[in-house]
Amino acid sequence: MSTTTEYVVTGMTCAHCxxxxxxEVTGLTGVTDVAVDLTSGALTVxxxxxxxxxxxxxAVxxxxxxVAPA
Known part of the structure; x- marks a missing residue:
């Protein structure tokens, strides 16, 4: 069973961010998918x-x- 958790990342300004x-987050043990939205700062793990x-x-x-919990 997988777990989906939402966070908010601050300080990102570009695609490189x-x-x-x-x-970094993908490299954590057990992580199967990561989505980052530059505009909102949303991080879905x-x-x-x-x-x-x-x-x-x-990692962030x-x-x-x-990063902070959403």
Whole structure:
């Protein structure tokens, strides 16, 4: 069973930003799909299990941005 979780990323300004966030979050264990919307900052993560927010936060921070639960 998969879990879909929504977040909001701030600080993104271009397609490169979206790519950076997508790559970092996709690299997390258990993540099966990632969608990032530049305009709204929406980050949708589909995973095999519930991921702790701290893991998402660390991945988005590694990309250079800030994230919060939606």
């Amino acid at each position: 979206v790519k950076a966030v997508t790559e 589909v995973s095999d299990t519930d991921l702790p927010f701290s893991e998402i936060e660390r 921070d590694e990309a250079g941005y800030t």
